[in-house]
Amino acid sequence: MGHQHTDPFRLSHPDLEKLNRGLDRRDFLKKTAMGFGAIALNGLLASHQAQGQSLEQQILDALPRIAPKAKRVVYLFMSGGPSQFETWDYKPELTKRMGQDLPDSIRKGQRLTGMSANQAILPVAASAYGFRQYGQSQTWVSDLLPYTAQVVDELCVIKSMFTEQINHDPAITFFQTGHQLPGRPSIGSWLSYGLGSENQNLPAFIVMVSKDASKDQPLYARLWGNGFLPSEHQGVQFRSSKDPVLFLSNPEGYDGKDRQEMLDYLKQLNQLQNESWGDPEVDARIAQYEMAFKMQTSVPEVMDVSDEPQEVFDLYGPNSRDKGSFAANCLLARKLLEKDVRFVQLYHQGWDHHDSLPKNIVNQCKQTDQATAALIMDLKRRGMLEDTLVIWGGEFGRTVYSQGKLSPTGYGRDHHPKCFSMWMAGAGVKAGTTFGQTDDFSYNIVKDPVHVHDFQATLLHLMGIDHEQLVYKYQGRRFRLTDVHGKLVKGILA
Known part of the structure; x- marks a missing residue:
């Protein structure tokens, strides 16, 4: 589910700029496998060169020090x-x-x-x-x-x-x-x-x-x-x-294959809209x-x-x-x-x-x-x-x-x-x-x-x-x- 991205710690600088513009917050948090603490990513991306510290180190420093007890x-x-x-x-x-x-x-x-x-x-x-x-x-x-x-x-x-x-x-x-x-x-x-x-x-x-x-x-x-x-x-x-x-069942006359085909076309339309407007709700x-x-x-x-x-x-x-x-x-x-x-x-x-x-x-x-x-x-x-x-x-x-x-x-x-x-x-x-x-x-x-x-x-x-x-x-x-x-x-x- 969602978009797949390369490990952010291994991206080149142009890729980091793209990541800063396009990667949604929750997706990044999930992909880091480190949880919530990387919410400071946007600020780090903007300032990592000026501070003279590696981006990777700044991200690691920003990660949480709380060990979760509950899943x-x-x-x-x-x-x-x-x-x-x-x-x-x-x-x-x-x-x-x-x-x-x-x-x-x-x-x-x-x-x-x-x-x-x-x-x-x-x-x-x-x-x-x-x-x-x-x-x-x-x-x-x-x-x-x-x-x-x-x-x-x-x-x-x-x-x-x-x-x-x-x-x-x-x-x-x-x-x-x-x-x-x-x-x-x-x-x-x-x-x-x-x-x-x-x-x-x-x-x-x-x-x-x-x-x-x-x-x-x-x-x-x-x-x-x-x-x-x-x-x-x-x-x-x-x-x-x-x-x-509610609204989870297929409409009358539809089966799973029909539903999947409809969703594929709908996804293409939504992606075109997203490319035009950049709306995260898409x-x-x-x-x-x-x-x-x-x-x-x-x-x-x-x-x-x-x-x-x-x-x-x-x-x-x-x-x-x-x-x-x-x-x-x-x-x-x-x-x-x-x-x-x-x-x-x-x-x-x-x-x-x-x-x-x-x-x-x-x-x-x-x-x-x-x-x-x-x-x-x-x-x-x-x-x-x-x-x-x-x-x-x-x-x-x-x-x-x-x-x-x-x-x-x-x-x-x-x-x-x-x-x-x-x-x-x-x-x-x-x-x-x-x-x-x-x-x-x-x-x-x-x-x-x-x-x-x-x-x-x-x-x-x-x-x-x-x-x-x-x-x-x-x-x-x-x-x-x-x-x-x-x-x-x-x-x-x-």
């Missing part, structure tokens, strides 16, 4: 904001304060949403569910997550996440793109751009949305979009329908057409789970045979990771529990708990967890107080961006640990805060990328996933 990522995004009180942040003191107004000394005048700002009191709500300690790490886990509790020694639970975004769409957009406003590239697109793909027959970035989740908050395709990066880096959504990828279009043709064979193959033994379906749970369910998507994610897909993202909606939380969160956990744990176990037994990064979490947390009327089984929780929990596991992560600490109300962070940009910087680091160096110039500004923020969270690294 691939699977990100389980729990859309809607899972409550930390019913999952990972055990707060036994709240039982004594049940129904009491949230103290001003805890709230500290922090912003509330319009849904609870006018409440006369903010009644503290203890979780209706118990917690127990599991594993050698003795990590506290909710009774709602019995399967994940069994793999807790593989997890690094981060209890001190925080964000500035208090509403769903900007908060999810912020997590996925590094900015609360639409238009920026998503995490998977940045990784596709910076690292390319190790599988030439499948996209580097694949997305699946659970069909069995409550659609309480909408998800938009821009969450896995390429933004201003070349369009070949956008996420490709796999669906549970007859055609997993190269991206050619690459997408070529990928679509290859996917006609590769997608049906990877979507076919008929050869999986019954033991695997038992591991992932009863819904794992139901295409499009969270459990089935977790199994499919494992197959995609085996095919060296760089970034797989699963979205599961339904975590926005403003009322009837004790009842609704039970269903959410039943849909996701077993398959999540199964994915961890399946990756580990196949020797893949050591170089696969697994992520679980939502866009923010929930409030300690009940939104609206409080009863032991009838409370709800509003949005809370000031502290919430998520976890990471696998490649390069310190397993069996808990990082960060919140106060007795899980309302404020008291130790080791982790901002969304810090999480993004750490994710890139585990993939062998310095987040400050993965940049793209657009409309006169150099953009990056972490914007102008973010620091490495060293405390969670193995």
Whole structure:
């Protein structure tokens, strides 16, 4: 796929000039086999003679000093904001304060949403569910997550996440793109751009949305979009329908030979256009057409789970045979990771529990708990967890107080961006640990805060990328996933 080039270290000076004009960024990074660090090539090409140092040496000096821990990522995004009180942040003191107004000394005048700002009191709500300690790490886990509790020694639970975004769409957009406003590239697109793909027959970035989740908050395709990066880096959504990828099947009356002939002629036309205009999007279009043709064979193959033994379906749970369910998507994610897909993202909606939380969160956990744990176990037994990064979490947390009327089984929780929990596991992560600490109300962070940009910087680091160096110039500004923020969270690294 793409254009073939001679090793850039062996080119003559005229060839270097041609390379500087014509070689697209991702293609060069891939061909160097050294990864992302050669992004400084353009500057080096312009200045290597003046500095009196060989071009080869300057390129080698510019290469990254980060050894990647992860080859691939699977990100389980729990859309809607899972409550930390019913999952990972055990707060036994709240039982004594049940129904009491949230103290001003805890709230500290922090912003509330319009849904609870006018409440006369903010009644503290203890979780209706118990917690127990599991594993050698003795990590506290909710009774709602019995399967994940069994793999807790593989997890690094981060209890001190925080964000500035208090509403769903900007908060999810912020997590996925590094900015609360639409238009920026998503995490998977940045990784596709910076690292390319190790599988030439499948996209580097694949997305699946659970069909069995409550659609309480909408998800938009821009969450896995390429933004201003070349369009070949956008996420490709796999669906549970007859055609997993839209427009992938041949039109009626066409076969594979017809398709190939059409693509060959189309490629010639696109190349003529590219010679005239030099538009990089033409190269991206050619690459997408070529990928679509290859996917006609590769997608049906990877979507076919008929050869999986019954033991695997038992591991992932009863819904794992139901295409499009969270459990089935977790199994499919494992197959995609085996095919060296760089970034797989699963979205599961339904975590926005403003009322009837004790009842609704039970269903959410039943849909996701077993398959999540199964994915961890399946990756580990196949020797893949050591170089696969697994992520679980939502866009923010929930409030300690009940939104609206409080009863032991009838409370709800509003949005809370000031502290919430998520976890990471696998490649390069310190397993069996808990990082960060919140106060007795899980309302404020008291130790080791982790901002969304810090999480993004750490994710890139585990993939062998310095987040400050993965940049793209657009409309006169150099953009990056972490914007102008973010620091490495060293405390969670193995």
